[in-house]
Amino acid sequence: MTKSEVPANARSSSRRGGAMVSVGELFSGAGLFGQAFADQGAHLSFAIEMDPLAAASYAKNVGKHIELGRVEDLKPRSKVDVIVAGPPCQGFSTLGRRDPKDARNKLCLVIPQWAKAAGAEVVVVENVPPFLASSYWRKMAKDLERDGFEICTWTLDATEYGVPQRRVRSFTIASKRGLPGRPPATSDRMVAKDAFAAIRRNDPMHIWPEGTELMVARMSALPLGGDRRDIARTAPELCPPSWHKIGCQATDVWGRINPNAPANTLRCDFQNPSKGRYIHPKQDRMISLREGARLQQIPDHWTFEGHRTAITRQIGNGVPLGLGRAVAAQVLGLF
Ligand SMILES: C[S@@+](CC[C@H](N)C(=O)[O-])C[C@H]1O[C@@H](n2cnc3c(N)ncnc32)[C@H](O)[C@@H]1O
CATH class of the missing domain: 3.40.50.150 (Vaccinia Virus protein VP39)
Structure with missing residues (x-):
């Protein structure tokens, strides 16, 4: 089980x-x-x-x-x-x-x-x-x-x-x-890494959007638990001017999940880095549909209808x- x-x-x-x-x-x-x-x-x-x-x-x-x-x-x-x-x-x-x-x-x-x-x-x-x-x-x-x-x-x-x-x-x-x-x-207190354990490689829901070269470069500048303030500080050349204007006020967006704490509230658009802290704890990518489903404790045998954004909505709404x-x-x- x-x-x-x-x-x-x-x-x-x-x-x-x-x-x-x-x-x-x-x-x-x-x-x-x-x-x-x-x-x-x-x-x-x-x-x-x-x-x-x-x-x-x-x-x-x-x-x-x-x-x-x-x-x-x-x-x-x-x-x-x-x-x-x-x-x-x-x-x-x-x-x-x-x-x-x-x-x-x-x-x-x-x-x-x-x-x-x-x-x-x-x-x-x-x-x-x-x-x-x-x-x-x-x-x-x-x-x-x-x-x-x-x-x-x-x-x-x-x-x-x-x-x-x-x-x-x-x-x-x-x-x-x-x-x-x-x-x-x-x-029982659960943290993000509990949810992400033992996902099958060939699970059809273990998919995420391909990031552009710039997106992947930003993600690779993120420390564990970091967010866009870290990118702005250590790799300013990767940031649009608006990020510098906002300074330290906006938190959590472009955030990397801390595996040792509960994840942030899953939103309907959890595969968009601008919407919250949904970047994988170790890899430079958004969390997969399966990882999102696991954070909502949806059993692995469930399957969803629709394209990727329709599925993130169904998962994030629950x-x-x-x-x-x-x-x-x-x-x-x-x-
Ligand atoms: C917050 S979600 C419910 C999630 C659900 N409780 C769960 O745990 O999976 C709200 C749902 O209401 C549906 N909805 C919105 N307006 C509606 C309406 N007028 N009649 C029926 N369903 C509606 C939306 O499509 C959405 O799926």
């Missing part, structure tokens, strides 16, 4: 009067959060996703119950015990434009409607932490409370749940069955499995 597979202490089933607890997913992406609930013993009844490539990956790896479409245009086809939702975070994220008028922000407001129509007793919404301070969260929470749910929120750091990546996410739990306790941290399982265990424990 590799570190990316289901841990031995995962629940074998989650039962409600003999039947498995049923889960419906909204904004399912390629299905990492849904898979975490399945790993903890839930039955996945339906899943809705509007991106055809993410939906195709979901169908291959998680289940054929995925339905392609927009949540605002569809209705539940069955009753479920739990609704799990990961609405788009770009309008709330500090990495995005944080635009309060982003049309996607209001998508979270369909979640209470789905919960009501599906007869769900528990709702779980995952997003970036600033979501909790938004007017959209307040409206969503008010609608759920009006429908008889109690609400609690958790802000959790994936490194506390055996994930080799720093990733802080908010979880909103609305429940008619009492509120669950915050997931206890696990004792909830790392260790974090998802920790949340799922608490939620399913309510039944």
Whole structure:
């Protein structure tokens, strides 16, 4: 068993009067959060996703119950015990434009409607932490409370749940069955080199973009854990004038991963050196799709649909499995 597979202490089933607890997913992406609930013993009844490539990956790896479409245009086809939702975070994220008028922000407001129509007793919404301070969260929470749910929120750091990546996410739990306790941290702390161990050379996902000669020269000027400030200092001739203007303010971009620490939050464009600290710890290249998938604890047998950037998006959008399982265990424990 590799570190990316289901841990031995995962629940074998989650039962409600003999039947498995049923889960419906909204904004399912390629299905990492849904898979975490399945790993903890839930039955996945339906899943809705509007991106055809993410939906195709979901169908291959998680289940054929995925339905392609927009949540605002569809209705539940069955009753479920739990609704799990990961609405788009770009309008709330500090990495995005944080635009309060982003049309996607209001998508979270369909979640209470789905919960009501599906007869769900528990709702779980995952997003970036600033979501909790938004007017959209307040409206969503008010609608759920009006429908008889109690609400609690958790802000959790994936490194506390055996994930080799720093990733802080908010979880909103609305429940008619009492509120669950915050997931206890696990004792296993993982670092980037744990995720990168024993990757097969012929793994079709062990691929990265060919860098130009200039890009490779910049990478080779990077020490372990270094970033573009190091390149600007030791090899200024390789840097555009803008890097010198910004000076030491911008950190992490063109960063080399420290193998002995958790990796930085994986973004949807983790194969672009200008987007963060995603250069391989020892080699002068971006991390591969497989290395990115490992940082999200995606099992090696999963395969993804689409071109490279569509795949980095599906991987970077997901909830790392260790974090998802920790949340799922608490939620399913309510039944
Ligand atoms: C943050 S990702 C969800 C990732 C997922 N929770 C996981 O762990 O893999 C959000 C997803 O919502 C999808 N999406 C955005 N707007 C949508 C809509 N109106 N209807 C359905 N899906 C939508 C996006 O295509 C994206 O895959």
